[in-house]
Amino acid sequence: MIELKNIEKYYANKGVKSYILRHVSTEIKAGEFVSIMGPSGAGKSTLLNILGMLEEPTYGEYQFMGEDITSLNERKRIDLYRNHIGFVFQAYHLIDEMTVAENIEAPLLYKKIGGSERKSRVADVLDRFNMVAKKDLFPNQLSGGQQQLVGIARALVAQPSIILADEPTGNLQSAQALQIMELFKKLNEEEGITIVQVTHSEVNAGYGSRILHLLDGVIKEDLKVNQTV
Numbered sequence: 001m002i003e004l005k006n007i008e009k010y011y012a013n014k015g016v017k018s019y020i021l022r023h024v025s026t027e028i029k030a031g032e033f034v035s036i037m038g039p040s041g042a043g044k045s046t047l048l049n050i051l052g053m054l055e056e057p058t059y060g061e062y063q064f065m066g067e068d069i070t071s072l073n074e075r076k077r078i079d080l081y082r083n084h085i086g087f088v089f090q091a092y093h094l095i096d097e098m099t100v101a102e103n104i105e106a107p108l109l110y111k112k113i114g115g116s117e118r119k120s121r122v123a124d125v126l127d128r129f130n131m132v133a134k135k136d137l138f139p140n141q142l143s144g145g146q147q148q149l150v151g152i153a154r155a156l157v158a159q160p161s162i163i164l165a166d167e168p169t170g171n172l173q174s175a176q177a178l179q180i181m182e183l184f185k186k187l188n189e190e191e192g193i194t195i196v197q198v199t200h201s202e203v204n205a206g207y208g209s210r211i212l213h214l215l216d217g218v219i220k221e222d223l224k225v226n227q228t229v
């Protein structure tokens, strides 16, 4: 599904290059559940953002579902993103002025899906996440865990092939974090959705099938943890 070859990312400041990622090469197969770990500043979020087409590498090749991302124009990249990628953020990134149902529906508007199909998909997701009673509330009327569930529901409503999650439980209490990780595990095992998460937590990483350890922008270790794939 994903193939990275020699990805480099640096920022140049007054002629001095600061490398964020160096020689990053790896493959992620459909159905894997990968955790990216490493100390603060190691380049984890940058790598996830490159996978999610939110940032571009300075050099290197990125193939996503057979497409060479670095040579695609922006329009095609956006289409690929909308059709295949669900991004989950640590700070939820919900729209405060929109209700729970409207937040979940938003990605479908960009995909030009008709009104009745949109309503039925949103209703399905709300039902599945036990959030029907909360559909007309605004994000600030929800707990952090519930806001993250809405963030995940929004990522799922467009039926992505892969979920990219940047410290999805970073702002949550441990019980809520557990609920989110159990949900990811279920989505991965029962629906075959590929998951890549950035996490600082060994417990969270234990839900996945593989751990990529980044240090100073380099992959230091690539470890299979559960042989479920």
Ligand SMILES: Nc1ncnc2c1ncn2[C@@H]1O[C@H](COP(=O)(O)OP(=O)(O)OP(=O)(O)O)[C@@H](O)[C@H]1O
Pocket (backbone or CB within 6 Å): 011, 018, 020, 038, 039, 040, 041, 042, 043, 044, 045, 046, 047
């Ligand atoms: N626009 C930018 N210009 C210069 N440096 C940047 C820029 N964006 C990120 N960096 C630097 O890149 C490095 C890696 O950042 P990144 O957010 O990928 O790390 P991380 O491993 O996710 O860290 P954390 O665990 O703290 O979130 C950091 O040192 C950061 O300061």
